[in-house]
Ligand code: ATP
């Protein structure tokens with residue numbers, strides 16, 4: 447059995463640096479490693495509609511933004527299949543059948559869905575589609591028989607749910623589906639990058655993001671206005687490093703060589719942290735360093751984006767071709783699923799012959 451990657455993003459906005467360190471950067475490394483037989487990258491528009499049903503235009507507009515972000519970060523359509531979820535109807539069919547294998551109480555226990563419901567103030571008006579999106583995610587992953595799903599930490603409950611569905615399906619019907627493994631970034635700071643407002647997660651829906659496509663001055667403005675330790679009022683005050691987003695970003699983005707080059711008073715990040723905790727190091731100085739580090743990472747991405755923006759129809763063509771290829775793979779899995787579930791009536795000649803015989807001989811059905 448091959449090694450297959452499936453992962454994706456909701457087109458609810460442009461991609462941000464949280465996506466980049468949490469998942470995107472990793473995908474590109476995996477794509478280029480040559481260790482995987484197939485890489486499928488999905489723009490999850492159908493999932494985005496589960497909590498944006500009344501705003502289809504937002505989802506429609508952001509498909510191309512996400513695709514541009516993918517390409518400018520280095521996803522290569524010659525190696526990875528880039529596709530749009532809604533264009534693969536097989537995924538809906540799979541979801542429908544998997545729904546029979548999951549209980550309502552199991553869905554209610556999903557901690558990510560729970561906190562997202564709270565965040566969106568859905569309370570008693572949770573759309574059924576949103577509530578069941580972990581099942582649809584299981585369909586996305588299993589349709590491609592993915593073995594590996596590179597994601598951020600918030601997606602772990604979805605992978606767990608997928609594994610349960612796979613086990614249940616394979617034990618009730620037949621060994622058709624493949625249990626996936628999640629792949630998290632090694633760097634702890636990248637698991638869940640906080641927002642520039644200090645909130646636990648940078649998220650398109652929370653409006654606290656630095657976007658990959660933000661112009662240079664916008665990135666700088668956001669960094670300079672970033673939340674830090676609110677008790678670190680004077681430069682001499684001791685500062686809190688733990689949970690301080692500026693330091694989490696430095697943990698995520700700074701490299702050992704950055705210090706000699708841009709911050710020569712310090713040899714490594716630990717020295718900077720130590721000085722900040724002790725007192726005597728101002729926020730502005732660290733933010734300026736962070737800005738330099740981040741601009742270094744983002745400027746080639748920005749430049750590549752400008753190139754890709756010159757031929758937008760070509761990008762839709764890439765997504766169309768990718769969707770056609772993805773559909774063929776999903777259709778194959780769906781046909782195996784239907785056979786295992788005994789709903790493949792017309793291709794089952796044994797069934798047709800046996801029924802014919804039964805009626806001819808008047809044998810009562812079992
Ligand atoms: P939305 O608010 O619409 O849910 P989002 O910002 O959470 O958007 P998704 O499209 O849901 O983004 O997530 C895509 C991928 O990026 C997932 O694998 C998720 O785990 C990862 N990811 C999202 N935000 C972060 C973050 N702040 N830090 C690390 N990884 C993240």
Ligand code: MG
Nearest residue numbers: 456600649650
């Ligand atoms: Mg999300």
